[in-house]
Each structure stands twice: as structure tokens, then as C-alpha cells.
Amino acid sequence: MRTKTIVIGAGHAGLAMSRCLTERSVEHVVLERGEVANSWKTERWDSLRLLTPNWQSRLPGYGYEGDDPDGYRTMPETIGFIERYAEVISAPVQTHTKVSSVRLHGDGYEVVTNRGDWQSPAVVLATGACNVARVPAVARALARSISSLTAMEYRSPDQLEKRGVLVVGASATGTQIADEIHRSGRPVTIAVGEHVRAPRVYRGRDIEWWMDAAGVLDDRYDEVDDIVRARNVPSLQLAGSPERREVDLNALTRIGVKLIGRLAAIHDGKAQFSGSLRNNCALADLKMNRLLERIDEWATENGLDDKVDPPHRFEPTEVEPSPPLGLDLARGEIRTVVWATGFRPDYSWLDVPVLDRKGRIRHDGGVVESPGQGIYLMGIPFLRRRKSSLIDGAGDDARDLSAHLASYLNGAISARR
Amino acid sequence: MATTKSPVDNGVNVQALLGARAALTEAPEGAKFQWRATCKWVYGTHSRSSIQQYFGLGQEQKHKTEFTFDADHPEVFASEDKGAAPVELVLAGLASCLTAGVAAVAQHREIQLHAVSATVEAGMDIQGILGIDSEVRNGFDGIKVTYKIDADATPEEIKAVVAQSQKRSAVYDIVTNPTNVTVEVS
Structure with missing residues (x-):
């Protein structure tokens, strides 16, 4: 079978690309395993809600239509939202089509499926950034x-024994899971x-509203200081709960969660933790304050100071004077370890x-650096903008990338030598 | 090379460091270093360590001169106090590493330093090393580093420089994280 472009993955990123290709009359197909x-249906925990408010899932030709723009979608709502998007844009999706190989073929590519x-001649990789859980060697x-x-x-x-739990990792996933597990009595x-x-909320507005309005989410990959570092920045410690609950470390400490340093080693049944907890918390506080400063400056420049709450700063992260450096796992207090140590794509x-x-795709803002041309990447952190990993960034x-792709197909961008 | 002249000068060649970073990203095998010291017993608890050679950038390297460090224990340990105690050398190593980092990070962020001083304090219950109480560890029960920094920057910016220096410090990592140590007799 032949077509002009094959999009792999029918999540929000692949579908957004499909819509843009349709607008440019580029014949294509979207292959979905x-x-x-799919990932939203099968790879998320039950209580998860999107971290971005409802209004912020703006996709080409589609957006939020409900009456709770400031709420956060549950997983069923997120799935419904993306399914409706596929219908609204009449995306040419072939479901249950698992790609087993993408390879060079003549001047283009061959995509092998079941x-x-x-x-x-062109392929868009929209299979997501979170296909495999990263687990450290320890x-x-x-x-x-x-x-x-x-x-x-x-x-x-409910999956876990009703005893102590060690959650490893304190980004969006780790902090939300820690919050939920601790509240369950473990x-x-x-x-x-x-x-x-x-x-979650600053000066009366959602932090995502501020970052969107002040242009933080629009920071471009070719303008930030160090893009490699920017692409590896962990996710924000946020949750999308109806009560807009904070899940930063102070909030976790308040409900009784114990903070401990980075897991450094497990030796003879004893877990060893880094003594760097204090500095990691100081770095995070400083970084948050820089974000809030940028927001405050923007608010003043744009005459918002009278319309929102006054600027303020949050309490520094509280760390006990001497956090424990070791934990004897054989003592039986900890019965479960949850690895919230990040995800990686599967290529x-x-x-x-x-x-x-390092197994990462070499690309320039989503234009993949390949022996040929015509491969594009979507939906990974800071692909082209800070918001690239959000539904709203797709x-x-x-x-941008469909414009590049269409020029390439039209011969405006020279084909491979 | 920098095309614009930076008026900030802490004496750190940031361009060279950034160049090395770019080069070693392409050739990561060159980033494998090995650091070495030799130590000779003198008499009593007095010993002398020498440092000159190391391996890095794919070949044997050498400091311009050999550096020596005398170590001993103070008189309250019934020693002759011919040098700093080894635990104090560890503190010096930590403070020097962090301070080098402060200078480099400040240079990179174009912050002019005027004066930087660090005071390092580390508590230790010597019941551990004396074998009085097996529940007391031999090493420090904590280390506190206090910086005094005079620089052309806000207090927040200075705090950020100090925090970043910890993030990039080898000795900070060595003292905050476990390291496998193998001691053999040949």
C-alpha cells in the first residue's frame, strides 16, 4: 500500500498532525497499534487527571466545549476527548495495526505492520515519549x-499490601502517587x-494559565540556553485534582509523607540515600521563584496587577535537619517500592x-536528522517549544512540521542526494 | 571563542570548558579520567601523600609539579600533629571543589565575584573510631558549609550559584553518595 505520509500513533499528537496534513491536502494514513x-486507555493509573486545565487542550480544529473550563479531565474524559477529536477531523486511522519496522525504501520509507x-516518502513518529518505565539499575x-x-x-x-511504601521519584508521577498511597493508610x-x-494556583490563577499567558510555554527550542538540559527537565510537581490540591513536598510532609534523599544504592538489604536532599530542594525553590518572578514581571507589564491577587512567595521546602541516609528494608516497614523514575520512548x-x-532521536525541532529526509517527530518534551509535551503543544x-513536510513532498526542500 | 567581550572576569575560562563539553559529547571515551594519589607512611600516624599523575582525555597526564600533603593527627590523639587530620583534608577537598564551582558558575552567568569564603564544619562522635559504641558511625554525622560571597548579584542569584555548584561538584557527590571502595594488599 502506498500513501504520501504515514503517521504512527493515534494519540493527540498524531491526530493533530493528521488534521494539519488534511488541511494541506497531503494524503496520509494514521497507524495505531x-x-x-491507546496509552491513555491502558497505561495510566485510575485516579489520574490531566495536569492542564480543560480549556488548555486546544487542538487544531477542536477544543474544549464543556462548562468546566478550569477543571482537570479524568482519564475516561481524556480518552473521550481524543476519540471525539479523531471523529471530528475524520482522521484516516487504521486501528490495531502494530508497526514492527520502519526502514529506508527507495527514496522513502517502508512501514511493516501486522x-x-x-x-x-514521509513518516511522522507520534508514538509518544512515555512508552517504557525507566527503572534505575539499583x-x-x-x-x-x-x-x-x-x-x-x-x-x-488497593494493589499494594497495607504497609509502608517507598516511592522513588518526586516529579508529577511520584508526588501524585505518594499523595494517594499515603492517604489510603499506607x-x-x-x-x-x-x-x-x-x-497549582498563583495569584488566584492556575499556574498553567500564567505560563501560557506569559509565554513561558512558548519558549522555543532554538532559543533556550541548553536544549539538551531543557529536554531532560523533570515534570512539574502538580496534580489535577478538583480541589486544586498542591502536591509539592511541603504538602506531602503536611499529610505525613517522609522525605528522603535520592535512592543511591541498595546494599545487603539496606537502601542508601543521597545526602543531597537539601540542595535539591533549594534548587527547586530557587527555580520556582525565578518562574514566579517572570510571571510577576509579565503581569506588571501587561497591567494585570489590579486584576489578580498580589505577588507572594511560598514557604521554602522544609527538610528535617538530618534526613535519614539509610533504610533497612529487611525490617519490614517498607513492603512495596514504586518506581516513579520516569519514562522513555520505545524505538x-x-x-x-x-x-x-543514548538512544534518543537526533532531530532539529522535530525534523529528524536521518540519512534520508522526510521523517518527523512529534509529542516529546521540548520538541519545538516548552509546551511540546502537552496536548496543547501538539x-x-x-x-510547523506539516508545513515543512508539505514543502519537502513538493520538492521545495531538496531531496536526499 | 566569545565574540562579545565579557567584562566579568573571575579567572575561569568558561569558553574552554564549554568547548571541552562539546568535544567530549562527541567523543565520550575521552571523558574517562582516573585520579591517583600515593601515600607513604612516615612515622607514627604521620603520612605523606603525593599527587602528580592522572589519566584523562585518552592518555596519561601530569600536573606541572608534584604536590605533597602531610597528614597526621593532633596532640589530643597522642599524635605529633605534623599535618592536618585526614578528615580535615576531606573538608578542604569539599570546600575547594564547591568554591571552584562557584567561580565557574558565576563566570558562566556573568556574575563578577569580589570575595568568596567558605567555612566548613563537620561533627563527629569519636566513640565510633575508638570502638566505644558500635552504633556510632566512624565518619561525620553531618557537614555544614557556610559561604560568604561578595559579588555583583542579588542574594537570590548568589544562592542559585551556590546551589548549582553543589549540583555539579564531584566531591559533593562523593561525600553525599555511597561509593564502592576496594582496598587490596599487593
């Missing part, structure tokens, strides 16, 4: 007597490395030499 919004092979030293699961396998506290200790603190099916030595990226 499962169903539309439902036949496709050829096209996990291998964990005794078998302690249950261990990744954030991808976690669904609800005492949580959370191991905290480098993290990004942000308040095992990508048989085009485009990966760097639109601008898809508009």
Missing part, C-alpha cells in the same frame, strides 16, 4: 521479598532527587539509523 488514545506493509538489588512495581503498572493503592516515604516545584521498531548513543508543532 491499539485504539485511538496488517500489511506501507510505503511513503532496582536489581532489591530483595524479592519486597514487592516492586513501576508507575506504569500502578493502578491504585505510610509513604518518598525518595527525592532533582525535581521541579510549582504551585525498537525503528530500523533507520537516527538514534544517538497544535503549533503539527502546524
Whole structure:
């Protein structure tokens, strides 16, 4: 089968690209291993809500239509939203079509699937940034007597023995899971490395509203200081709860969660934690204050100071004077370890030499640096903008990259030598 | 090379460091270093360490001169006090590493430093090393570093420089995280 462009993945990013390609009359197909919004259906915990408010999921030709613009979608609502988007834009999605290989083929690519092979001059990789849970090597030293699961396998506290839990990782996933598990009556200790603190609400408005309005989310990949670092920044410590609950470390400490340093090693059944907790918290506080300063400056410049609450700063993260450096896991207080240590994409099916030595795709703002041309990437952190990993970021990226792709197909951008 | 002249001068060649970073990103094998010290017993608890050679950038390297460090214990330990105690050398290593980082980060952020001083304090219950109480560890029960910094920057910016210096410091990492240590007799 032949077409002009093959989009792999029918999540919000692949669908946004599909819509933009349709607008440019580029014939294409969207291949989906499962169903539309597959990862949202199968790889998220039960209580998760989007971290961005409803109004902020603006996709090309679609947006929020309900009466709760400031609320946060549950997973069923998110799935429904993306499914409706696929219908509204009449995306040419082929579901249950699992790609097993993408390889060079003549002047273009061949995409091998369980439902036949496709050829096209252009391919869009929209399979997401979070296909596989990252688990640090130290996990291998964990005794078998302690249950261990990744954030991808976690669904609800009911899965866990009703005893102590060590949550490793304190970004959006780790802090939300720690909050929920601790509230379920299982005492949580959370191991905290480098993290990004942000308040849910600042000066009466959602932090996402501020970052959107002040242009923080529009910061471009080719204008930030260090894009490699920017692409590796952990997710904000936020939750999307109806009561707009904070899940920063102070909020967790207040409900009784114990903070501990980054998990450094497990040796003879004893977990060892880094003594860097204080500095990691200081870095996060300083970074948050820089964000709030930028917001305050923007508010003043744009005459908002009379319309919103006055500027203020949050209490510094409280760390006990001497946080424990070790935990004897054999003592039985901790019965479960949850690895909330991040995710990575899976490119095992990508048989085009485009990966760097760390297994990341080499690309310039989503234009993949490949032996050929015509491969595009969507939906990874800071692809083209700070908002690239958000549903709301897919639109601008898809508009830019579909324009590049269409020029390439028209021969305006020279084909490979 | 920098095309615009920066008036800030802390004496750190940031351009060279950034160049090395870019070069080693392309050739990561060159980033594998090995640091070495040799130590000779003198008499009593007095010893002398020498440092000159190391390996890095794919080959053997050498300091311009050999550096030596005498270590001993103070008289309250019934020693002759011919040098700083080894634990004090660890504190010096930590403070020097963090201070080098402060200078480099400040240079990179174009912050002019005028004076930087660090005071390092580390508590220790010597019941550990004397074997009085096995529940007391041999090492420090905590380390506190206090910086006094005079620079052309706001207090927040100075705090951020100090925090970043910790994030990038080798000795800070060595003292805050466990390291496998193998001691053999040949």
C-alpha cells in the first residue's frame, strides 16, 4: 500500500498532525497499534487527571466545549476527548495495526505492520515519549521479598499490601502517587532527587494559565540556553485534582509523607540515600521563584496587577535537619517500592539509523536528522517549544512540521542526494 | 571563542570548558579520567601523600609539579600533629571543589565575584573510631558549609550559584553518595 505520509500513533499528537496534513491536502494514513488514545486507555493509573486545565487542550480544529473550563479531565474524559477529536477531523486511522519496522525504501520509507506493509516518502513518529518505565539499575538489588512495581503498572493503592511504601521519584508521577498511597493508610516515604516545584494556583490563577499567558510555554527550542538540559527537565510537581490540591513536598510532609534523599544504592538489604536532599530542594525553590518572578514581571507589564491577587512567595521546602541516609528494608516497614523514575520512548521498531548513543532521536525541532529526509517527530518534551509535551503543544508543532513536510513532498526542500 | 567581550572576569575560562563539553559529547571515551594519589607512611600516624599523575582525555597526564600533603593527627590523639587530620583534608577537598564551582558558575552567568569564603564544619562522635559504641558511625554525622560571597548579584542569584555548584561538584557527590571502595594488599 502506498500513501504520501504515514503517521504512527493515534494519540493527540498524531491526530493533530493528521488534521494539519488534511488541511494541506497531503494524503496520509494514521497507524495505531491499539485504539485511538491507546496509552491513555491502558497505561495510566485510575485516579489520574490531566495536569492542564480543560480549556488548555486546544487542538487544531477542536477544543474544549464543556462548562468546566478550569477543571482537570479524568482519564475516561481524556480518552473521550481524543476519540471525539479523531471523529471530528475524520482522521484516516487504521486501528490495531502494530508497526514492527520502519526502514529506508527507495527514496522513502517502508512501514511493516501486522496488517500489511506501507510505503511513503514521509513518516511522522507520534508514538509518544512515555512508552517504557525507566527503572534505575539499583532496582536489581532489591530483595524479592519486597514487592516492586513501576508507575506504569500502578493502578491504585488497593494493589499494594497495607504497609509502608517507598516511592522513588518526586516529579508529577511520584508526588501524585505518594499523595494517594499515603492517604489510603499506607505510610509513604518518598525518595527525592532533582525535581521541579510549582504551585497549582498563583495569584488566584492556575499556574498553567500564567505560563501560557506569559509565554513561558512558548519558549522555543532554538532559543533556550541548553536544549539538551531543557529536554531532560523533570515534570512539574502538580496534580489535577478538583480541589486544586498542591502536591509539592511541603504538602506531602503536611499529610505525613517522609522525605528522603535520592535512592543511591541498595546494599545487603539496606537502601542508601543521597545526602543531597537539601540542595535539591533549594534548587527547586530557587527555580520556582525565578518562574514566579517572570510571571510577576509579565503581569506588571501587561497591567494585570489590579486584576489578580498580589505577588507572594511560598514557604521554602522544609527538610528535617538530618534526613535519614539509610533504610533497612529487611525490617519490614517498607513492603512495596514504586518506581516513579520516569519514562522513555520505545524505538525498537525503528530500523533507520537516527538514534544517538543514548538512544534518543537526533532531530532539529522535530525534523529528524536521518540519512534520508522526510521523517518527523512529534509529542516529546521540548520538541519545538516548552509546551511540546502537552496536548496543547501538539497544535503549533503539527502546524510547523506539516508545513515543512508539505514543502519537502513538493520538492521545495531538496531531496536526499 | 566569545565574540562579545565579557567584562566579568573571575579567572575561569568558561569558553574552554564549554568547548571541552562539546568535544567530549562527541567523543565520550575521552571523558574517562582516573585520579591517583600515593601515600607513604612516615612515622607514627604521620603520612605523606603525593599527587602528580592522572589519566584523562585518552592518555596519561601530569600536573606541572608534584604536590605533597602531610597528614597526621593532633596532640589530643597522642599524635605529633605534623599535618592536618585526614578528615580535615576531606573538608578542604569539599570546600575547594564547591568554591571552584562557584567561580565557574558565576563566570558562566556573568556574575563578577569580589570575595568568596567558605567555612566548613563537620561533627563527629569519636566513640565510633575508638570502638566505644558500635552504633556510632566512624565518619561525620553531618557537614555544614557556610559561604560568604561578595559579588555583583542579588542574594537570590548568589544562592542559585551556590546551589548549582553543589549540583555539579564531584566531591559533593562523593561525600553525599555511597561509593564502592576496594582496598587490596599487593
